[in-house]
Amino acid sequence: MICVLKILFLEGKIMNNGSSMVLSLDIGSDRTKLCAGVPVGNDRVEICAAAMVKTKGISKSVVTNSDELTECIEALVKKLEGNKKKLKRFVYVAKNKNIKVNSIYLTIGGEHILTVNSKSALRLSERPVLVSRHDVSRLMDTAKSLQRCVNREIIHLLPQEFMVDGYKRLKDPEGVCGCMLTAKLHTISCEASFMQNLINVVNNAGISVEDVIYSGLAASFSALTKQQKHAGVILLEFGAETVDALFFKEDSLQWTSVIPFGAKDITLEIAENLSVTFMQAEQLKMQYKSMPDDSMYKIIVKKKSADYNTIIPQYLTAVVDKKLFEIMFFIKKELELSGILSKADAGIVISGGMSFMDGFTAKLQEFMGVMVKFGIMRGFVSNLPAAGSNFYAAGIGAVMYAIDKNRNKPVKMSMRRRDIFRQIVGNVKDMYNDYF
Numbered sequence: 001m002i003c004v005l006k007i008l009f010l011e012g013k014i015m016n017n018g019s020s021m022v023l024s025l026d027i028g029s030d031r032t033k034l035c036a037g038v039p040v041g042n043d044r045v046e047i048c049a050a051a052m053v054k055t056k057g058i059s060k061s062v063v064t065n066s067d068e069l070t071e072c073i074e075a076l077v078k079k080l081e082g083n084k085k086k087l088k089r090f091v092y093v094a095k096n097k098n099i100k101v102n103s104i105y106l107t108i109g110g111e112h113i114l115t116v117n118s119k120s121a122l123r124l125s126e127r128p129v130l131v132s133r134h135d136v137s138r139l140m141d142t143a144k145s146l147q148r149c150v151n152r153e154i155i156h157l158l159p160q161e162f163m164v165d166g167y168k169r170l171k172d173p174e175g176v177c178g179c180m181l182t183a184k185l186h187t188i189s190c191e192a193s194f195m196q197n198l199i200n201v202v203n204n205a206g207i208s209v210e211d212v213i214y215s216g217l218a219a220s221f222s223a224l225t226k227q228q229k230h231a232g233v234i235l236l237e238f239g240a241e242t243v244d245a246l247f248f249k250e251d252s253l254q255w256t257s258v259i260p261f262g263a264k265d266i267t268l269e270i271a272e273n274l275s276v277t278f279m280q281a282e283q284l285k286m287q288y289k290s291m292p293d294d295s296m297y298k299i300i301v302k303k304k305s306a307d308y309n310t311i312i313p314q315y316l317t318a319v320v321d322k323k324l325f326e327i328m329f330f331i332k333k334e335l336e337l338s339g340i341l342s343k344a345d346a347g348i349v350i351s352g353g354m355s356f357m358d359g360f361t362a363k364l365q366e367f368m369g370v371m372v373k374f375g376i377m378r379g380f381v382s383n384l385p386a387a388g389s390n391f392y393a394a395g396i397g398a399v400m401y402a403i404d405k406n407r408n409k410p411v412k413m414s415m416r417r418r419d420i421f422r423q424i425v426g427n428v429k430d431m432y433n434d435y436f
């Protein structure tokens, strides 16, 4: 008996150590981010590490050069594992062992993401019975199997609300009495081959993937508050090639869309209009608002043809504003057509690299006609200044999501039979040594 108790205790210890530190990898089309966090107490998260590198080998969410992408991930892991100065707290949490990135939670995004709202029902009994947790699982499993299709992987099946006979809008139907259980669901799926290619690249870098999370949903964990999600809020995560648009109301995700525009489109527009290289266009984009609005002021640009040219800041502003208008117009149309713009009582929150663009928040607010807020990273503690930057919204959000999921997961036997046998032998030896 003593032996069994000791085994369970040791197993609990192993599980805690194994599940306490969570790492996420957010492979963006422009930058790849690696974040790490640990649970603190019962409901808090501490972000202990965050690093980012320029992405290589991916375009339009498709792996174009797996070797380059693998190298990029390896460089990022080295950056995080080697940067001990900044990671004191991490090293402390890891009991002074070196950080090893063995497994991660992978975010996934891009135009191949599809979402759908649906309903699913389960007949419980002829006579009213209490709805159990098992009934809810059965309903979700049935919905999942009905929605499964070739070359698509369901990454999230999120309940919006449950109904038990006449009782509507239930967040948790467990314990309610009825004959029929119905659920409104929001499904997020991705192209299976795209996901597998990405997982293969991560595996080639010597890292295993614990789970996959849609990047927009991940960002919502760090950029939105519970109050906003209840009142009705639209999150726009502006990346380099896509904008993840999500609408939350009454605490659940109601609508999602991946809009095929991003910060890179503005860079390409500048490069084309000014005949400059992509790198130079990128620099001009970063400073376009900080330049004096004065026609006497000239910007000297080196053209692709190696000639030099002078332009006035107003010309650059006109080029950027034209593209920005196009992007904002497209997003507004999408939000209006789906009928969510008028329902977002808490307005719009923006995150991602493009949200840092000078004057963008104000411009978007004026154009959309609803309140627009620059996303403030929240819901975690950290002594890393970088953790406050919403460049990491998806990466840090993925860590928060994973820790939350692990907390709510029922504790399972995590060791394989052989490991348990080894553990028993080890414990018997320990007991023998203790007593004799």
Ligand SMILES: Nc1ncnc2c1ncn2[C@@H]1O[C@H](COP(=O)(O)OP(=O)(O)OP(=O)(O)O)[C@@H](O)[C@H]1O
Binding pocket: 027, 028, 029, 030, 031, 032, 109, 238, 239, 240, 241, 242, 243, 262, 263, 264, 282, 285, 286, 352, 353, 354, 356, 357, 358, 391
């Ligand atoms: N101050 C700024 N002004 C304008 N654009 C900026 C600024 N800072 C960063 N960006 C742009 O943000 C983009 C990178 O943002 P982010 O890291 O969120 O994208 P990503 O995750 O790599 O892309 P995606 O999510 O679309 O795959 C780059 O295109 C970069 O030019």
Ligand SMILES: [Mg+2]
Binding pocket: 027, 028, 029, 109, 215, 239, 240, 352, 394
């Ligand atoms: Mg991104």
